Amino acid sequence: MNEDSPHVLIVRLGAIGDGVFASPLIGAVKRTWPDAKVSWLAEPALASMLSVNPDIEEVVVWPRQRWQSLLRSFRLLALFREVLDFRRELKRRRFDQVFDVQGLLKSAILARLTGAPQRTGLDSGEPTGWLMTRVLPKSRNVARIGSEYLGFAEAVGLDVGDFEMQVATRPGDRAQADRERLRGRYAVLCPFTTRPQKHWFVEQWRDVAIGLADRGLRVLLLGGPGDVEMVDAYIEGTAVESRAGLTTLTETSALIERAEILIGVDTGLTHMGIANATPTVALFGSTCPYTDTTRENAVVLYRKLECSPCRRNPTCEGRFDCMREITPAAVLAQVDRLLAP
Known part of the structure; x- marks a missing residue:
């Protein structure tokens, strides 16, 4: 060696x-x-x-x-x-x-x-x-x-330094995100994940989307090809624009990097927001959250109940009380705090 x-x-x-x-x-x-x-x-x-x-x-x-x-x-x-x-x-x-x-x-x-x-x-x-x-x-x-x-x-004795996460993108990815930005300042929503107990509720996403639009932000919905069939439920009655399944992973990262703010559940795209230093509101319930995001512009909302975190074994019979207790008002309050001049 x-x-x-x-x-x-x-x-x-x-x-x-x-x-x-x-x-x-x-x-x-x-x-x-x-x-x-x-x-x-x-x-x-x-x-x-x-x-x-x-x-x-x-x-x-x-x-x-x-x-x-x-x-x-x-x-x-x-x-x-x-x-x-x-x-x-x-x-x-x-x-x-x-x-x-x-x-x-x-x-x-x-x-x-x-x-x-x-x-x-x-x-x-x-x-x-x-x-x-x-x-x-x-x-x-x-x-x-x-x-x-x-x-x-x-x-193992590595020089940990600042030990910051990194997500590389191509120049073309960033150029595409810049073109999106020219159409107006935007927020991104990342609602899709692998387990139902990690989801937030559709009607709450809609309320947040309307609140973001009221604050003068376009709202983009991000996700992968497997999420496309669920998109309509999230954007109905809102001005949300879906990009789910339309961008590669590195293009998605560039969109996140150029966003004013990201709101998401415990999913890879939400973690990309923190890696890209994008103001981020992360919603946790069934999984054990990281409460120390290492960034002042990233916050985790988590309502710890007696059954928390249940991980893969929820006991609430599908109510997902821990996620239900995170309200749109609480999320939008964090948006206002993180975007305050």
Whole structure:
């Protein structure tokens, strides 16, 4: 291993939000070893965002869906061959260190396939120790955004510096956002997420959209292709303009960067708002929130109940009381505070 210029592979496979949370590791590696090469192993969706980052040498794409398709169709020999080919490609890159910050069995297996002499992972409770050279406990400072990644960086001796999240965009992405801005100042709403208990209620989004319009802001609704079929419910009776499914992830990030304010639930696009230093109001309920956003212009609204956070096991029979208690008036009050001259 070249101690002055190691080739480091970061493993964080999916989940846009966790990719944003883990992004400060890139800068931490480069501050520690200015001549280091940083690569990242990710699934295609996250890879599309990481691939434009100038500090990343290469994004290695893990074809998870392809492998799952082969497994479901019992094409086991073809799957075995593809795994061997993938291992060969990983070993060819001669990584010196692997930082598996996902900490799951699947990510640890991929880390082991690299053949890197040093493989450090996070402890998630899954049996990964036999695949790693070192397993680290997760940070207990859950109040800070991205705390587990900061704790990991400190534990492996990286120069954490300001440890700020980063989302790179292309010049064309920013130009498109600038054209949007020329049409008038705008706010962005990010209501879509993966679990119903993390959602806010449609009628409350409409009330906030109307309130933002009353404050002289255009309102853009952001989301991915899978969210398009739900758009009509959110924009009915409002002047909201949907961009869901119409922009790439990096184009979406540029729109967020140019926005006056972002309002969103616990989803990757909301975390992008904080990464881009856009004034952000984040709405949390079933998930344990980061109350320390590290930015004065980002706030988390969270109503902690006896059952909070329920994570994936809500006990409220679909009422989602923790989210119901966050009112449009409370959200708009934060908007006024963050946008005050």
